[in-house]
Amino acid sequence: MPILNDWTRKIVALKILFNADGFPALVDEVFGDAVFKEEEFYREKLTENMHTWYDGVPTRTPRAIKLFEYIAYRLACDESVTAQMLMRSTFDEFINLLPKARRAEAQGKNEILPQSIFMDDDVPVTNLEKTDNSIRVRLKRLNTDIFPMYVFEDGDAPSVRQAAVGGAMDQRVFYQHPDSAVFWESIVTAQHYPTYDKCKYSLDKLWRSQIFLDEMAHNPPDAIVMLGGGGAFGKDVSTISAFLGTGSYTEANPLRYALFDISPWMLRRSLARLAAHWTQTDWGDKVAIELFTGDLMKLNSGARKRELRHGAKFVVWSLTGGTIGNISEAEFFRSLNLVSVPGDTLVLSASVKLRSTVQKAEEEPDDESTSRYLSPSVKSLLRNPLRDLIHELGSRKSVSSVMDALKTRFENGDLEGVTNVPDSHSMIMTADIDGFPCDVFNHTSYCPDALVAFALTKGWSHIDTVYPDHFSPDFAQFYFKKD
Numbered sequence: 001m002p003i004l005n006d007w008t009r010k011i012v013a014l015k016i017l018f019n020a021d022g023f024p025a026l027v028d029e030v031f032g033d034a035v036f037k038e039e040e041f042y043r044e045k046l047t048e049n050m051h052t053w054y055d056g057v058p059t060r061t062p063r064a065i066k067l068f069e070y071i072a073y074r075l076a077c078d079e080s081v082t083a084q085m086l087m088r089s090t091f092d093e094f095i096n097l098l099p100k101a102r103r104a105e106a107q108g109k110n111e112i113l114p115q116s117i118f119m120d121d122d123v124p125v126t127n128l129e130k131t132d133n134s135i136r137v138r139l140k141r142l143n144t145d146i147f148p149m150y151v152f153e154d155g156d157a158p159s160v161r162q163a164a165v166g167g168a169m170d171q172r173v174f175y176q177h178p179d180s181a182v183f184w185e186s187i188v189t190a191q192h193y194p195t196y197d198k199c200k201y202s203l204d205k206l207w208r209s210q211i212f213l214d215e216m217a218h219n220p221p222d223a224i225v226m227l228g229g230g231g232a233f234g235k236d237v238s239t240i241s242a243f244l245g246t247g248s249y250t251e252a253n254p255l256r257y258a259l260f261d262i263s264p265w266m267l268r269r270s271l272a273r274l275a276a277h278w279t280q281t282d283w284g285d286k287v288a289i290e291l292f293t294g295d296l297m298k299l300n301s302g303a304r305k306r307e308l309r310h311g312a313k314f315v316v317w318s319l320t321g322g323t324i325g326n327i328s329e330a331e332f333f334r335s336l337n338l339v340s341v342p343g344d345t346l347v348l349s350a351s352v353k354l355r356s357t358v359q360k361a362e363e364e365p366d367d368e369s370t371s372r373y374l375s376p377s378v379k380s381l382l383r384n385p386l387r388d389l390i391h392e393l394g395s396r397k398s399v400s401s402v403m404d405a406l407k408t409r410f411e412n413g414d415l416e417g418v419t420n421v422p423d424s425h426s427m428i429m430t431a432d433i434d435g436f437p438c439d440v441f442n443h444t445s446y447c448p449d450a451l452v453a454f455a456l457t458k459g460w461s462h463i464d465t466v467y468p469d470h471f472s473p474d475f476a477q478f479y480f481k482k483d
């Protein structure tokens, strides 16, 4: 039976052509305003299915046919080009089925290079300003617009050497490599890692919810700060669109949208993609985008509080993508509380587990959980820091052999000291380098009521919890307000 050929490469090309960062965005862009019976269900189910197409979906599958029919139509392919041809073709044949004008783009040849944004010779020196202990760099975007970027000096940076001494790798290290943003993008669309899509879906749902719109009407925030916010271009676009859609922001009173991340590489990637997208929107000066590099665990250090709030009465703080599951929750809230004020809101995305399933998951971890964390795309992000760690320890082992022997175990997270939230369930990944065991990564899933109770002890009251859809009770957006 014929199957969808070369999906791994075609999906990369389609993401570029439709300027989409994941399956939901691609489906939205491809179908546009087209309406289907049981609309929401259809699109959700389709994006769920697309994660499995890497294994080869039969080209007779109706949802796949419909998607490729629309792709041919939206890309204005020649009338002779059918969905079957687009599906069965090899990647090179697929490129030739596209209109000539789109072929180079589909192969990534026209991508705007981040460097062209960061190192624009035309930007006059006066656009570099030094304030207290931050440097504001004005970056020229395309020909006319300007993004400011702030760089903070953070003191001690996490290092591989620390991991070699302490036997545990700090997750911040993974995003310090220049290739990390590209690896992260491959995780986002990977078969075994649907978390990004679930997060984006539930975030979209939250922004459209009545409870959020009511909050906006009463206390319109002046700024959104996306903490650990690099590498989430699709969430940036849908968040900015949703906020501007409320009509609360004008050119005289713009929305400040700040991406705050420890990794300049992740920020750079977001910036390149946002800049490219900008020209297709009517956002104009209704939103002011700012980029900050720094550690979200030290939000109050230096001039940060002033620069982040920038006189804003209310700020929406956001930590998406399940990043809370990789860090100390107590430390995060302590840091956040130093810069937030009563009336601010917080959107926290987290993996969740029903209390009844936690113990079972620890005793019998299912294959899906294990393969998700040991999948090639997730391992690609670990490869460079692991190579450095092996070198630091003076081992002769190859990085591949260490990667192949990575082990995951599932534990009650608070008993293991991995998390501060009771009843949590943590995955701990360990590498063994010549008998030196090193915890390289951990990720915690929470019982929703325990996370809500924990936030309350830190002064944040629960407003709402939004799940992506009825298929995915394992991920949620928690919406809080500071007391």
Ligand SMILES: C[S@@+](CC[C@H](N)C(=O)[O-])C[C@H]1O[C@@H](n2cnc3c(N)ncnc32)[C@H](O)[C@@H]1O
Pocket: 171, 172, 175, 196, 199, 227, 228, 229, 230, 231, 232, 235, 260, 261, 262, 263, 266, 294, 295, 296, 297, 320, 321, 322, 323
């Ligand atoms: C799992 S990725 C999530 C990316 C994306 N924001 C999302 O929502 O899908 C984690 C991001 O958090 C950033 N990060 C991790 N620890 C951080 C820290 N301590 N301070 C600032 N950023 C951090 C990483 O650089 C990376 O961009």
